Amino acid sequence: MKAMATxxxxxxxxxxxxxxxxxxxxxxxxxxxxxxxxxGTLPGGGRWHAMVSGHWNGTLLVWGRGYExxxxxxxxxxxxxxxxxxxxxxxxxxxDYASGGWSLAQAVPAQRAAIAAFAAxxxxxxxxxxxxxxxxxxVTIALAEQTRGGPDRIDGAMAxxxxxxxxxxxxxxxxxxxxxxxxxxxxxxxxxxxxxxDDAANSMRVRDAVKAAMATPQGRARLALAGxxxxxxxxxxxxxxxxxxxxxxxxxxxxxATFAMAVFPPRHDQETRAxxxxxxxxxxxxxxxxxxxxxxxxxAKLYAQAGLNLDADLARLDAAPRIPAKPAAVAYMMQxxxxxARPRVPVVSLQAEGDGITSPSLQQAYVDAARPAMxxxxxxxxxxxxxxPPEALLGALSxxxxxxxxxxxxxxxxxxxxxxxxxxxxPCLRGKPCR
Numbered sequence: 001m002k003a004m005a006t007x008x009x010x011x012x013x014x015x016x017x018x019x020x021x022x023x024x025x026x027x028x029x030x031x032x033x034x035x036x037x038x039x040g041t042l043p044g045g046g047r048w049h050a051m052v053s054g055h056w057n058g059t060l061l062v063w064g065r066g067y068e069x070x071x072x073x074x075x076x077x078x079x080x081x082x083x084x085x086x087x088x089x090x091x092x093x094x095x096d097y098a099s100g101g102w103s104l105a106q107a108v109p110a111q112r113a114a115i116a117a118f119a120a121x122x123x124x125x126x127x128x129x130x131x132x133x134x135x136x137x138x139v140t141i142a143l144a145e146q147t148r149g150g151p152d153r154i155d156g157a158m159a160x161x162x163x164x165x166x167x168x169x170x171x172x173x174x175x176x177x178x179x180x181x182x183x184x185x186x187x188x189x190x191x192x193x194x195x196x197x198d199d200a201a202n203s204m205r206v207r208d209a210v211k212a213a214m215a216t217p218q219g220r221a222r223l224a225l226a227g228x229x230x231x232x233x234x235x236x237x238x239x240x241x242x243x244x245x246x247x248x249x250x251x252x253x254x255x256x257a258t259f260a261m262a263v264f265p266p267r268h269d270q271e272t273r274a275x276x277x278x279x280x281x282x283x284x285x286x287x288x289x290x291x292x293x294x295x296x297x298x299x300a301k302l303y304a305q306a307g308l309n310l311d312a313d314l315a316r317l318d319a320a321p322r323i324p325a326k327p328a329a330v331a332y333m334m335q336x337x338x339x340x341a342r343p344r345v346p347v348v349s350l351q352a353e354g355d356g357i358t359s360p361s362l363q364q365a366y367v368d369a370a371r372p373a374m375x376x377x378x379x380x381x382x383x384x385x386x387x388x389p390p391e392a393l394l395g396a397l398s399x400x401x402x403x404x405x406x407x408x409x410x411x412x413x414x415x416x417x418x419x420x421x422x423x424x425x426x427p428c429l430r431g432k433p434c435r
Contacts, residue, residue, distance in 0.1 A: 031051065032054075032083060032086060032087075034053070034054025034055075035051050035052065035053060035054060035086055036051070036052040036054070036122075037049075037050070037051055037052075038050040038051075038052065038118065038121055038122060040117050040121065042095060042098065042110055042113045042114060042117065043113060044098045044106065044109065044110060044113065045098050046071070046095050046096050046097060046098030046099075046106070046110045046113070046114075047073070047074055047095065047096045047098075048074060048093065048094065048095045048096075048110075048113075048114035048117055048118070049073070049074040049075070049076055049093070049094060049095075050076055050091060050092060050093040050094075050114075050118050050122070051076055051077075051082070051086060051091065051092045052091040052092075052122060053086045053087070053088075053089045053090060053091060055089050056089055056090075056091055057088070057089030057090060057126075058125055058126030058127060059089075059090050059091070059125060059126065059127045059128075059129060059401075060090070060091045060092075060093055060115070060118065060125035060127070060128045060129070061076075061077065061085065061090050061091070061092050061093065061129050061131060062093045062094065062111060062114070062115060062128060062129065062130045062131070062143075062154070063075070063076050063077050063078075063092065063093065063094040063131060063132060063136070064094075064107070064111065064130065064131065064132025064133070064135075064136030064137070064139040064140045065094065065097075065132070065133070065135075065136050066132075066133050066134035066135045066136045066386070067101070067102065067134060067135040068100050068101075069100050069101060069269075070100035070101075071096045071097060071098065071099055071100045071103075072096060072100075073096065074094040074095050074096040075094060076092035076093050076094040077092045077094075078133075080390065081390060081393060081394075084390065084394075091118075091122075091125065093114055093115065093118050094114070095107075095110040095111055095113070095114040096110070097110050097111075097139075098110045101269040101273070102135070102167075102269050102270045102273055102336075104135075104138060104139060104142065104167075104336035104337045105273070105335075105336045107139045108139055108142045108143060108146070108337070111130065111139060111143060112143070112152035113152065115128060115151065115152045115153075115154070116150075116151040116152040119151045119152075120151070124151065127155045127156070127404065128153065128154045128155055129154065129155060129156045129157065129158060129397075129400065129401075130143045130144065130154045130156075130157045130158070131157065131158035131159070131160065131397075132158075132159065132160065133160040133161050133162075133386050134160075134161050134162070134163060134357075134358055134385070134386060135163060136160075137159035137160060137161070137162035137163055137164050137349070138162075138163050138164060138166075138167065138337045138339075139337075140157045140158070140159050141157065141159060141162075141164045141337070141339050141343065141347070141366075142337045142339070143157060144156075144157035144343040144344065144345050144347050145339060145340060145342060145343050145344060146344075147344050147345060148344075154345055155345055155404060156345050156346045156347070156348075156400050156401075156403070156404050157343065157345060157346070157347045157348075157400075158347070158348045158349075158350070158396055158397060158400050159347065159348070159349040159350070159363075160349075160350050160351075160386060160388065160393070160396075161350075161351060161352065161355055161357075161358050161385055161386040161388075162349050162350075162351060162358065162362060162363050162366070163358050163362055164339060164349060164362055164363060164366040165339075165359075165361065165362030165363070165365040165366055165424050165427065165428075166337070166338035166339050166362075166428055166429060166430075167270075167278075167333045167334075167336070167337055167338050168278060168279075168330060168333050168334055168338045168428045168434060169338070169362075169365070169424060169426045169427050169428030169429075169434065169435075170358075170359070170362060171265070171267070171270070171278065171279045171333075172279050172280065172281070172426035172428065172434070173229075173230055173231045173359065173361075173424065173425055173426040174230055174231075174262065174263050174264070174265055174279070175193060175194070175279040175280070175281055175323065176229040176230060176281055176284065176286075176289065176425065176426065177226045177227060177228075177229045177230020177231070177232070177259075177262075177263035178191075178193050178226070178230070178263050178264055179193060179281055179317070179320070179323065180222070180225055180226040180229050180230075180286065180317055181206075181209070181213075181222070181223065181226035181259075181263065183316065183317055183320045184222045184225070184226070184313055184316065184317070185209065185213050185219055185222040185223065185226070186205075186206075186209035186212075186213075189205055189208070189209045190205050191205050191206055191209065191264075193323060194267060194271065194277035194279060194323055195271065195277060196266070196267045196268050196271070197268065198268070199266035199267065199268050199269075202264065203260050203261075203264060203266075206259075206260040206263075206264045207260045210223065210256055210259050210260060213256070214252075214253070214256050216306075217302070217305055217306035217307070218306045218307075218308055220249070220252045220256075220302055220306070221252075221299070221302035221303045221305070221306040221308055222308075222313065223252060223255060223256055223259065224248070224251070224252045224255055224298065224299050224302050225290070225299045225303075225310075225313065226259075226263065227252075227255035227256075227259055227262075227263065228290065228293050228295045228298070228299055228422075229286065229289055229290065229293070229425065230259075230262060230263040230359075231262075231359035231361050231362075231422070231424065231425060232255050232258070232259070232262050232263070232356060232359065233254075233353065233354050233355070233356065233359070233360055233421065233422070234250075234251030234252075234254055234255065234298065235251070235254050235353065235354035235356075235383050236254045236255065236257050236258045236354050236355070236356025236383055236384070237254055237257055237354075237356075237383055237384070238354075238382065238383045238384030238387050240254075240383070242353070242354065242383070248298055248301045248302050248305075249302075251298060252302060254354075254356065254383075255356075257356065258356030258357055258385075261356075261357050262356055262357050262358075262359070267279075270333070271329065273332065273336075274326075274328075274329035274330075274332040274333050275326065275328055275329050275332060276325075276326035276328065276329040277323070277324070277325050277326055277329060278325050278326065278329040278330045278332065278333040279323070279325055280322075280323055280324050280325035280330075281322050281323050282322045282323070282324055283322075284322075284426075285318060286314050286317040286318055287311070287314045287315075287318065289425050290314065292423060292425055293422050293423070293425060294422055294423070295422055296310075334430055338428060338429065338430050339366060339429060339430065340429055340430040340431050341366055341369035341370040341375075341429050342370070342371075343370065343374050343375065345374075346374055346375070346376075346400060346403045346404060347370070347374060347375045347376070347400075348375075348376050348378060348396050348397075348399050348400040348403075349363050349366065349367065349375065349376070349377050349378065350378045350379075350380060350388065350392060350393070350396040351363040351377070351378075351379060351380070352379075352380045352381075352382045352383060352384065352385075352387065352388065353379060353380070353381055353382065353383070353417075353419050353421070354382060354383025354384065355383070355384070355385050355386075356383070356384070356385065357385035358385060359421075359424070360419075360421035360422075361421050361422055361423055361424035361425070362424060363377050363421075364377065364420065364421050364423070364424065365423070365424035365427050369427075369429055373408075373409075376399060376400075376403070376409050376411070378392075378395075378396055378399065378411070378416045379416060379417050379418070379419035380392045380415055380416065380417070381415070381417045381419070389415065391414055391415055392414065392415050392416070395411075395412055395414030395415065395416065398412050399411050399412060
C-alpha cells in the first residue's frame with residue numbers, strides 16, 4: 001500500500017531540460033526477498049535490467065522511460081508501482097536505450113533486444129506488454145506498430161501521458177505557438193524557434209518574456225492565442241481545480257505556467273540527430289488554425305479585455321516570414337518516430353485532461369486515426385504531466401489485459417471520465433498528408 005500511495009509523487013512533473021519528459025524516480029527500496037534480479041549488456045552496448053516475481057504470472061511488462069539527456073541505469077518500473085506489480089506476479093524489464101536524448105533510433109531496437117535477452121536468460125513469457133510514459137510512449141507505440149513474431153514480440157501496449165500523435169506533428173504544433181508568441185509578443189527578445197544552439201538559454205529568454213506578457217492584458221491575450229495554437233489546454237496546474245469555462249484569466253494563467261516547456265521544448269538534440277530543422281509553418285493559415293481549435297471565443301474574450309484586434313494579429317501572423325523545414329530532417333523524424341496509427345497489437349492510452357506539457361490532443365488524434373478495436377483512449381480528470389494515481393495506471397493495465405483475454409474492450413470501474421479535448425491542429429501520421 002505504501003508503494004501505491006507514493007506513485008503520484010514518483011511520476012513527477014517534467015523538468016525543463018527535456019522534450020516532453022516524464023521520469024519516474026528510481027526506486028531505492030530493497031528488492032523483495034522472493035524477487036529474482038536479472039541484467040545484462042545488449043549487442044548495441046546498452047544495458048537491460050529485470051525483476052521477476054517469485055510467483056511470476058507469465059506476463060512481462062517492458063517499461064519505456066521518457067526523455068532524459070543522458071542514458072541512466074534502467075529502472076524496470078516507476079518506483080511507486082514496482083513492488084505492487086511484483087506482488088501481483090508480473091516480471092518487469094527495461095533497457096537504458098543505449099543513449100540519452102531523443103534516442104528513438106536506439107531505443108526501439110534496444111527494447112526489442114532486451115525482451116529477447118530476457119527470454120534467453122529466464123525463459124519466454126506467456127505475454128509481453130510494452131508500456132511507457134511521455135517520449136517512452138512513442139517508443140512503446142513503435143513497438144506496437146512494428147512487432148512481429150519471434151523472441152522480441154509484444155502482445156499489447158500501454159501509453160501514458162503520451163506523445164503518440166508523433167514527433168513531427170507534435171513539434172509542428174509547438175512551432176505554431178512559438179511563432180505566434182515571438183511574432184506578436186516578443187519579436188526583439190532574442191528567442192530562437194529552430195536551429196537552437198542553446199536550449200537552456202533560449203528557455204530562459206522565453207520565461208522572461210512570458211513573465212513580462214503576464215504583466216499586461218495585451219500580453220496575456222497574445223500568450224493565450226499562442227498557447228491555443230500550440231495545443232495547450234486551459235488547465236495545467238495539478239494543485240488547482242479546473243478553471244471555469246468562462247474564466248479566461250485563470251485559463252491564461254494556467255497556460256503561462258507551463259508555456260515555456262510545452263511550446264518551446266528543447267530542439268537542439270532532435271535537430272542534431274535529424275540533420276536540421278524538421279518543423280515548418282509554410283502555408284499555415286493562422287485564422288484557420290484558431291477556428292479549427294474551437295477556442296476562438298476564449299481568445300477573443302481576452303483580446304476584447306485588452307483592447308486588441310484579434311483579426312489584425314492573425315493577419316500579422318499570416319504576413320510574417322515563415323519557417324521551412326529540411327526534407328531529410330523531416331524524413332528522419334518521420335522514421336524516429338511518427339506513428340501510422342495501425343498498431344499490430346491492442347493499445348491502451350491514458351492521458352490527463354490538463355496535461356500542460358504533452359498536449360492531450362496527441363492522444364485523441366491517435367485514437368481517432370486508429371481502428372477502435374485496436375486502440376482505447378482513457379481519460380483521467382486531473383492536471384499535470386504524468387501525475388496519475390496508482391488506481392488509474394492499474395485500471396489502464398487491467399483494461400488492456402481484459403482486451404487481450406476477451407478480444408474486446410471492457411473498461412473497469414475506476415477514475416476514468418468521458419472527455420474530448422480540442423483537436424490536434426497539426427496532425428501528421430506516416431503515410432498520410434501532414435497539415
